[in-house]
Amino acid sequence: MAIDFEIPADAKLVRERVQAWVQDECHPAEQRLLAGEDQTTVVSELRAKARAKGLWCPFIPTDYGGMGLGPLANALVQMELGESYLAALSMNSQGPDDATMLTLLEHGSDYQKERYLKPLLNGEMRVCYSMTEKAAGADATGMQTRAERQEDGSYLLNGDKWFSSAASHADIAVVMAMTDPTAPRHKRYSTFIVDIPSDGFCIKRDIPTMALQSPLDAMLRHAHSEIEISNVKVPSENILGGEGNGFSMGQHRLAYGRLRHGMHNVAIAQRALDMTTERVIGRSTFGKLLADRQAVQFMLAECASKLYVARLMILHIAYKAEKGLDLRHENSIAKVYLASMVHSVVDIAIQLHGALGYSQDTPLARWYTQVRAQRLVDGPDEVHTWMTGRNVIKAFKDNGTTRAACGGDLL
The missing domain is CATH 2.40.110.10 (Butyryl-CoA Dehydrogenase, subunit A, domain 2)
Incomplete structure (x- = not known):
């Protein structure tokens, strides 16, 4: 039997709806803010519209007023939301609220769910x-x-x-x-x-x-x-x-946060690559389009390769989550890779934009300084790499091969 990478129709549909929402509503709302409109008014209107369209709390069960998306569909949604400042906030899916909602949902008492979770889900609290x-x-x-x-x-x-x-x-x-x-x-x-x-x-x-x-x-x-x-x-x-039970709950909570950061990183890297490709096919130096230079094509290829690996990582982890399998090892590997990936892609984008990329006339310089935090938050790269190395050694001791620590348990 072949491995099936077909996205289920319902998950594909919700991704398309969210993609349209980000482009048609969130980006224009950002421009309204930049034009001087009141922030509270703009965000409140955007959130009310999102909720009316059923685009609210993607990962929360429908019984609690959310969209009830499973790990795969939510991953597809989050990879769209990372493109806009307002997208996650518009759907009440922003951090750090999102992971705390999940913690309260799983561990909160009836009193805590009524007193705190309910207003969080309604967007009345942060x-x-x-x-x-x-x-x-x-x-x-x-x-x-x-x-x-x-x-x-x-x-x-x-x-x-x-x-x-x-x-x-x-x-x-x-x-x-x-x-x-x-x-x-x-x-x-x-x-x-x-x-x-x-x-x-x-x-x-x-x-x-x-x-x-x-x-x-x-x-x-x-x-x-x-x-x-x-x-x-x-x-x-x-x-x-x-x-x-604070430590164990905290680690569970951080696990989702790491994945959400990674999903949003994919969206940022994709947008940076799109901007860069548009730039190089329209700019000439020394009488030749940048897009026709092999060195530039190699740089674009590097970005594309990193994004491809990033998406496969997230889809594989989503698959394991859908099946209720242990994904802690893959989560650590992906956390490190996705943080490095977005920084590398944005760095190449700045290089190919030249002085424009170094300026603040595009979002690239801002992204470059902001995504640097990804290698520190939710556990620094070195801690996750250390844990991955320990898992490699354990896998070999247990099985005589490191396959289980390299995706070989499924592939």
């Missing part, structure tokens, strides 16, 4: 995820923020958080803190839902980064915050998923 700390970095088990249980069953949280994305415009924060320093390393942490504002929860600043900011970044407040947590009282009903 959320930030506060796990990262300066002292811990890539080692999440090194977190120092503490949560001490009080006599009335509540918890007092104390600590400092770093690079909490979207905190400056969030209504709630999902905070990971140590509840039992004597427990096994991965059972020391619990996750708490904190209302913003709360006494003692202080957003000290939005951290300046190397990423170039466009007017749309400023309007949509794409920022990462430094937070001081001082005696923040959290009721017992706001502990998410039970005491000691």
